Amino acid sequence: MTGLDLVGHVPPCPSCGAPSPGSTLVCLVCGSVLDEPAHANHFTRLGIDPLVPFDAADAEARYIRLSRALHPDHHGGTDADSQFAAVELSAKLNEAYTTLLDEQRRHEYLLSLLDPDALEKHKTLAPDFLMEAMELSEELEDARTRGCRATIERIASLAKDEIDERMKNVTMACRHTMERIAAQQAHGNGAGGVPSRPLTLWNTDKIATLLHQARVYRRILRDTQR
Amino acid sequence: MTDPDQTSDIVIGIDLGTTNSLAAVVGKEGPRILHDADGRALIPSVVSFLDGGARVVGSKARAMSVTNPRRTIHSVKRLMGRGLSDVAAELPRLAYEVTTDGATDLARVSVDGRLYTPQEISAMVLTEVKQVAEAALGRTVEKAVITVPAYFDDAQRQATRDAARIAGLTALRIVNEPTAAALAYGLDTSREGTVVVYDLGGGTFDVSVLKITQGVYKVASTSGDTHLGGDDFDNAIIDRILELVAAKTGYDLKVHPQALQQIRLSAESMKVELSAGETSTLEIELDAGEPFRFTLTRAEFEDLIRARLDETIACCKAALADAKISTGDVDEVVLVGGSTRIPLVRRMVEETFGRTPHTELDPDRVVALGAAIQASVLAGGNRDLLLLDVIPLSLGIETVGGAFAKLVTRNSTVPCRAKEMFSTSVDDQTAIDINVFQGERELVRDCRKLGAFKLRGFPPMPAGLPRVEVTFLVDADGVLTVTAKEQRSGAEASIDVVPSHGLTRDEVKGIIRESIAKAREDFAHRELVELRNKAHNLVVGTKRVLAMPEMPFTDAQRDDLHSCIAELERLSHGDDAKALSKACDAFGEKTQALADEAIGAAIKAELNKELGRLPS
Helix, strand or coil: CCCHHHCCCCCCCCCCCCCCCCCCCECCCCCCECCCCCCCCHHHHHCCCCCCCCCHHHHHHHHHHHHHHHCCCCCCCCCHHHHHHHHHHHHHHHHHHHHHHCHHHHHHHHHHHHCCCHHHHCCCCCHHHHHHHHHHHHHHHHHHHHCCHHHHHHHHHHHHHHHHHHHHHHHHHHHHHHHHHHHHHHHHHHHCCCCCHHHHCCCHHHHHHHHHHHHHHHHHHHHHHC | CCCHHHHHCCEEEEEECCCEEEEEEEECCEEEECCCCCCCCCEECCEEECHHHCEEECHHHHHCCCCCHHHEECCHHHHCCCEHHHHHHHHHHCCCEEECCCCCCECEEEECCEEECHHHHHHHHHHHHHHHHHHHHCCCCCEEEEEECCCCCHHHHHHHHHHHHHCCCEEEEEEEHHHHHHHHHHHHHCCCEEEEEEEECCCCEEEEEEEEECCEEEEEEEEEECCCCHHHHHHHHHHHHHHHHHHHHCCCHHHCHHHHHHHHHHHHHHHHHHHHCCEEEEEEECCCCCEEEEEEEHHHHHHHHHHHHHHHHHHHHHHHHHCCCCHHHCCEEEEECHHHHCHHHHHHHHHHHCCCCECCCCCCCHHHHHHHHHHHHHCCCCCCCEEECECCCCEEEEEHHHEEEEEECCCCECCEEEEEEECCCCCCCCEEEEEEEECCCCEHHHCEEEEEEEEECCCCCCCCCCCEEEEEEECCCCCEEEEEEECCCCCEEEEEEEECCCCCHHHHHHHHHHHHHHHHHHHHHHHHHHHHHHHHHHHHHHHHHHHCCCCCCCHHHHHHHHHHHHHHHHHHCCCCHHHHHHHHHHHHHHHHHHHHHHHHHHHHHHHHHHHHHCCC
């Protein structure tokens, strides 16, 4: 059992029993620092549901509340051990926030939770995609040397569209995968049987490919801004 | 969560500057600067060594910079955590000697043949600040928040922490100067939004972009140059003067420490004058009694420093780009640091951001005030404020072919951590060497080496089988600690970190031990001086008594006393305090007995005289 249905699940606070403590790092209701459950991840640390469209303002508000609850400036007492613990917890929170704030990293992270090896395994991109990307890069390079702003802007907007489309598809595919896993596990658990693994990961290769393609377009987009 | 011990402790804020240092504290009335008995707040960050091992710190030391140039150490902050090769360019302008101990490249100050690390000199300044604060507060101070330039790297931050430790202070937090300034300004106006802090001090330049929301000060990005500040503007004037003197007379004043120091002070006051006036004139007398006159206009001065100021503006733009915002998104600009009094600086900042920068708070004091505010947060007195700062430069390790693999990217919010797996390349290898660097370039040779460490203590295994997980943890001070664990054996791999431009823990301990020993030595020296005085008084007193004709001493007694005097005089010229102390005591007893006898004899004689007059 990988507990994949739990990707965004924050269990009740083991200390005060509050049904939604807001994070697996610390209970925002009673202030207790928690022992993280095995499935804890960046989503549970910030209390963000990966199936709900990402809201940057909401994420920031959560991050600030959690920082106040964990930062070594406010917590950790005087002795070296508890100071060190507070530093570790804050570092975990910062890592979670930075990862989720960035659209590409957030999706790559989500994929790694569904299938840890997918991104590494499906690195190879189709020759025709690479050819197209290369032509676009060359066109950009040419426009840059000629100082042709109109072409640069057209390429930037094209790259943005390509990225957006892929991110939309990635979100959809992730959601689909998680829903299937959840349903399958509910079924599997109910029957007391073992879920059939290959079925659960049916489209993580496609997600990985979309993410790699998005990386290529992001590189082009960055070059348009240089 | 509040520890009563902690709240009852006092924590001060210290701005440990290149030129001046000062302390502040938060009281019931809010933050305030601490002054010395003469009402001065700014303590020049200068140490002057005198004859006989004594030293003075602060304004007394600064006053000695012309008469005692080779033993008066200023601007030591520029040497903190640096190698001799890093600072080579500025050495010709320093009147004191900077060298190394030959074993490492760490820059050390040489005075009368003794080498001091910059940490030790800084600790002397911190001790002075601590004493001023203790006198102002009427209580001992053991904890402080100390500010550093935001762009200080790991080695420079470590060096600052070590200086505090040597001075007997616990640095509860190292806070970035621009962040502290933002805190002081923010508290003043409870402002929200995006703030840019432009901090140009005596030796360093920083720019930080902060977002302030509901008391949380989150630094979005920072940039800067740890070798750009008022000192450089002084140097530009000095170079101009030296050039003109050489052209006119052929003298090379660089080889005359005293003249150089005199010109340094003159250049500094010319710079200050040009912030208010349009021209400034210097008149000095050269060796041959020949007068030398030099006039500098503000426009000429601006030409001398414009290139360096352009660099600060480039840093501002880089910081905005890193924060992913443009000048239009900036709500406020704050000026900090003494060098922002220069009109050209104000003009250039105003042009860049299209708004008048804030200058309400004294640019020399605002950082200390901010440090005091953060100190009150750490002391548990203020839970409304929270600082979230960033690491200014990326951290990483050397990989194959001298490439730099970044593990923590610049502008990551601290505390932060990164984990990396390492393995072996040879069978039965039980140790791995890892080099840690900080910087933004692709190759490690263009980055700054922080240190090397060796992972060891895991069992011999075939090549590639050990999985050593190394955790790089950057704490809220922006200082790195490295821990490691071998995953297969579960063994904690031990790490020996050898800092490239810093002191190891043992070296810091050694310096502290030495300073305690030095204190004992000073005490012993004082004791010896007191004993010599005592011996001198005994000798003089006894000689006087011996010269009195009425003293009924026998010849044997006189000879004995004379030889005792000779012995005391001999011991007084030596260093053996114990022997001298013993001799003094013995001599004292002897003369006391003799005096009793003599007085007894004198009284008897007087009595006899009296008795003789009595009618029988």
